[in-house]
Amino acid sequence: MELSLTSEQVALKDSVRRLCERDYGFEHRRGLLRSAEGFSRDLWSTFAELGWTGAGLSEADYGYGGGPVEMAIVQEEMGRALVVEPYLSCVVVAATAIAALGDADQRERMLSGIVGGETLVALAHNEVAMRGDDAEVATTAAQGPDGWHLNGRKGFVLGGPTADILLVSARTPGGISLFEVPAKAAGLGLTAYHAVDGRRVADIALADVQLGPEALIGPEGGALTAIEKAVDFGVIGLMAECVGAMDAALWLTRDYLKTRKQFGTTLNSFQALQHRMADMLVETELARSMLMAGVAALSHPDPAARRAGVSAAKVQISEAAIKVTAEAIQLHGGIGVTEEYVVGHFYKRAVLARGLFGGIDRHLQRFAAQALKEVA
Amino acid sequence: MNFTLDPEDAAFQAEMRTLIRDLLPEGIARRGRRGFHATHDDIRDWMRILNARGLAATHWPVEHGGTDWSPLRKHLFQVELRAAGAPVPDQAALELVGPVIYTFGDAGQKARYLPEILNGDTFWCQGFSEPNAGSDLASLKTSAVRDGDHYVVNGQKTWTSEAHKADMMFALVRTDADARPQAGISFLLIDMKSPGVSVRPIYTINEGLSVNEVFFDNVRVPVENLVGEENRGWGYAKFLLTNERTMSAETPHTAFDLAMVKDIARRELRDGRPLIEDPLFAARLARFEIELMALQAAVYRVLHMAEDDPALNATASVLKLRGSELRQRIADLAVEALGDHGLAVFPDVEGQDNMDVLAPVPPAPDHAAGWLSRAMFRRATTIYGGANEIQRTIVAKSVLGL
Ligand SMILES: Cc1cc2nc3c(=O)[nH]c(=O)nc-3n(C[C@H](O)[C@H](O)[C@H](O)COP(=O)(O)OP(=O)(O)OC[C@H]3O[C@@H](n4cnc5c(N)ncnc54)[C@H](O)[C@@H]3O)c2cc1C
Numbered sequence: 001m002e003l004s005l006t007s008e009q010v011a012l013k014d015s016v017r018r019l020c021e022r023d024y025g026f027e028h029r030r031g032l033l034r035s036a037e038g039f040s041r042d043l044w045s046t047f048a049e050l051g052w053t054g055a056g057l058s059e060a061d062y063g064y065g066g067g068p069v070e071m072a073i074v075q076e077e078m079g080r081a082l083v084v085e086p087y088l089s090c091v092v093v094a095a096t097a098i099a100a101l102g103d104a105d106q107r108e109r110m111l112s113g114i115v116g117g118e119t120l121v122a123l124a125h126n127e128v129a130m131r132g133d134d135a136e137v138a139t140t141a142a143q144g145p146d147g148w149h150l151n152g153r154k155g156f157v158l159g160g161p162t163a164d165i166l167l168v169s170a171r172t173p174g175g176i177s178l179f180e181v182p183a184k185a186a187g188l189g190l191t192a193y194h195a196v197d198g199r200r201v202a203d204i205a206l207a208d209v210q211l212g213p214e215a216l217i218g219p220e221g222g223a224l225t226a227i228e229k230a231v232d233f234g235v236i237g238l239m240a241e242c243v244g245a246m247d248a249a250l251w252l253t254r255d256y257l258k259t260r261k262q263f264g265t266t267l268n269s270f271q272a273l274q275h276r277m278a279d280m281l282v283e284t285e286l287a288r289s290m291l292m293a294g295v296a297a298l299s300h301p302d303p304a305a306r307r308a309g310v311s312a313a314k315v316q317i318s319e320a321a322i323k324v325t326a327e328a329i330q331l332h333g334g335i336g337v338t339e340e341y342v343v344g345h346f347y348k349r350a351v352l353a354r355g356l357f358g359g360i361d362r363h364l365q366r367f368a369a370q371a372l373k374e375v376a
Numbered sequence: 377m378n379f380t381l382d383p384e385d386a387a388f389q390a391e392m393r394t395l396i397r398d399l400l401p402e403g404i405a406r407r408g409r410r411g412f413h414a415t416h417d418d419i420r421d422w423m424r425i426l427n428a429r430g431l432a433a434t435h436w437p438v439e440h441g442g443t444d445w446s447p448l449r450k451h452l453f454q455v456e457l458r459a460a461g462a463p464v465p466d467q468a469a470l471e472l473v474g475p476v477i478y479t480f481g482d483a484g485q486k487a488r489y490l491p492e493i494l495n496g497d498t499f500w501c502q503g504f505s506e507p508n509a510g511s512d513l514a515s516l517k518t519s520a521v522r523d524g525d526h527y528v529v530n531g532q533k534t535w536t537s538e539a540h541k542a543d544m545m546f547a548l549v550r551t552d553a554d555a556r557p558q559a560g561i562s563f564l565l566i567d568m569k570s571p572g573v574s575v576r577p578i579y580t581i582n583e584g585l586s587v588n589e590v591f592f593d594n595v596r597v598p599v600e601n602l603v604g605e606e607n608r609g610w611g612y613a614k615f616l617l618t619n620e621r622t623m624s625a626e627t628p629h630t631a632f633d634l635a636m637v638k639d640i641a642r643r644e645l646r647d648g649r650p651l652i653e654d655p656l657f658a659a660r661l662a663r664f665e666i667e668l669m670a671l672q673a674a675v676y677r678v679l680h681m682a683e684d685d686p687a688l689n690a691t692a693s694v695l696k697l698r699g700s701e702l703r704q705r706i707a708d709l710a711v712e713a714l715g716d717h718g719l720a721v722f723p724d725v726e727g728q729d730n731m732d733v734l735a736p737v738p739p740a741p742d743h744a745a746g747w748l749s750r751a752m753f754r755r756a757t758t759i760y761g762g763a764n765e766i767q768r769t770i771v772a773k774s775v776l777g778l
Binding site: 126128129131133136155156190192193194195196201203219261262263264270272273326329330333334336337338339340344345347348351352354355356359360362364365 | 481508510511512515534535578579580581583589645646647648654656657660661711712715716717718719720721731735736737738739748751752753755756758761763764765768769
């Protein structure tokens with residue numbers, strides 16, 4: 001078991017942290033949230049120049065030879081700064097799906113575009129009725145003489161509003177298939193709105209969207225395993241963001257208690273609050289440890305075991321993130337619930353993390369099912 | 377001991393349910409069910425309707441426009457109001473300053489303010505907290521210096537709910553800088569339109585506006601706006617804060633929320649079945665119902681306690697502690713029940729208190745709007761009205777004798 005980071009990984013971590021501390025101040029972020037796209041294209045180019053957009057991809061996939069660990073490192077630091085650029089949706093989820101399923105041409109085109117920072121891709125798989133059950137695809141793709149016809153509705157597509165390419169999952173005769181759909185395709189209607197943490201999401205209506213045969217990614221009917229894998233990467237990426245957010249909230253609260261005076265003394269002198277902070281640290285440490293287990297699970301050869309490991313991480317970390325960030329608000333008092341102060345935004349990210357890609361109940365259930373199988 | 381309602385009380389409750397249903401305009405009820413703060417207009421219109429029936433402040437004494445109902449019936453009326461989706465009235469006026477005025481105010485103040493409050497004509501805000509006086513309220517600095525028949529007020533209040541809409545503020549001000557902290561405070565009624573008053577909005581994490589900073593720059597307040605005696609304001613404030621805690625069990629709200637969560641869980645599907653049939657979710661819901669039952673039972677116990685029972689205050693703190701936490705957790709449950717719809721930001725299209733940037737409306741069923749906002753704002757229930765840590769200290773000291 002090797003639990004420490006390599007020097008390259010430490011360097012990556014430092015580079016993300018440094019840039020976020022320098023260029024990603026809270027006021028800057030607030031400005032981004034008010035802009036039309038909700039993030040900075042300039043920063044996105046910088047992320048690409050610094051190699052972050054290829055940090056978790058192998059060299060064969062046009063990346064820099066990293067894997068889940070590198071991905072989690074970047075995400076954790078981004079969680080600390082509450083980065084709103086579409087890293088999770090594009091670099092983590094969509095790229096994983098393409099890497100798992102695409103042919104040589106699709107991979108070259110899309111993955112090198114993602115790594116180079118030129119192409120934004122989003123996985124348009126989720127449907128509102130799905131609630132974390134990736135097999136519940138209702139969107140359909142029918143095969144005609146000249147290609148495919150897509151019909152259906154995708155909901156809460158993270159990164160959807162600004163994607164150049166949407167990877168749309170649809171039911172075909174053989175099962176679930178994935179299609180490369182240009183965001184500008186005729187028949188595709190997109191409604192953009194805001195997720196709780198300020199990131200942009202979209203609902204996508206597909207009304208007889210016509211695609212050529214080359215739009216199919218991977219075998220017809222054989223996309224589900226790859227989609228599940230991509231979503232699992234997304235879950236762990238999001239959990240890494242949570243660990244960063246919790247850690248930042250914890251220390252910010254610690255510093256606040258040391259300066260805020262009530263009753264003639266700083267708040268940190270109240271033992272009741274010291275104990276609360278100690279509990280927050282316990283939760284954060286367990287979450288950080290669980291994140292390592294979750295990252296390791298991503299490389300598990302057995303998909304069922306991988307999913308169980310991911311679900312365990314989702315339950316433990318997202319619940320801890322809710323607890324710690326809510327407590328951070330509470331210990332700040334009134335200032336904690338204001339939009340113009342950062343601490344509430346850590347909580348918002350935790351709320352997103354709890355609900356996105358299936359809620360706590362779904363993941364508990366999935367974990368329990370696997371655990372039972374192992375007992376039997 | 378009998379824990380069911382007497383037939384007369386049950387009949388009263390049924391009667392009130394019908395009455396409220398008949399009186400409450402559908403538009404107001406519909407907006408009341410959304411998870412946003414009620415609009416000023418809806419509150420005022422509804423207050424007028426209730427006041428015409430003598431029902432604006434049923435918990436007030438009869439001589440000031442209230443009723444002689446038993447504490448239980450007053451409570452049942454609140455339950456029915458909430459269940460119908462009636463907007464939450466101006467609590468600062470009805471629950472806080474109103475009782476202070478009829479208990480400690482002079483005849484002129486009673487004659488002037490109480491009828492306006494009952495009719496929803498005057499909206500109030502509570503100016504107690506300051507940037508450096510939150511939990512430690514006695515350290516407040518806003519000063520009021522006597523100048524002829526006026527006080528000249530200088531300083532700053534913060535977290536003032538609804539100050540941006542209020543006509544009047546009841547404020548704690550320092551009238552004697554040399555006395556010990558609690559002794560030099562007075563209770564002053566300030567017209568928000570007075571020259572020198574300025575209000576700056578503070579947006580909260582639900583992306584809405586309800587709290588503000590209020591600045592006083594040589595604001596002249598007539599001496600007749602002093603309630604009770606100079607330098608005795610702390611006592612009136614303590615009287616009022618106890619009221620604030622008693623109402624903060626907020627079981628009628630929580631019961632309403634729980635009913636709404638059930639409604640959501642009937643409409644939302646998981647694995648093709650209504651969420652309410654999902655065993656995991658059903659178990660969580662059941663747990664909440666049980667907790668609410670316990671809290672409701674505690675409220676009934678408090679309602680049956682004598683006004684001068686020494687345990688009353690401490691029990692009020694118990695209610696505030698659990699009530700506020702339960703409110704948070706039930707709003708969270710609603711967010712979880714909504715799945716993806718619980719993660720989307722809905723702007724309050726019918727309110728006027730959005731942040732400057734209006735988020736687009738996500739495509740979603742009606743039952744989804746506002747719940748995220750409600751859950752976000754609920755983070756404050758354990759902070760305002762005396763933070764829960766402060767309540768625990770009160771309980772530890774006054775009940776446990778620690
Ligand atoms: C939405 C909202 C609406 C409000 N509306 C009004 C209003 O209309 N009018 C008004 O006057 N005020 C209002 N308030 C203010 C509210 O009463 C204060 O926020 C509250 O009293 C806490 O004060 P503070 O924010 O300064 O936190 P602080 O007093 O700085 O407390 C910060 C944290 O430290 C804890 N703490 C403080 N002292 C102790 C101690 N001795 N032991 C242990 N823990 C301690 C607190 O519990 C809290 O967790 C409102 C607040 C909010 C959030």
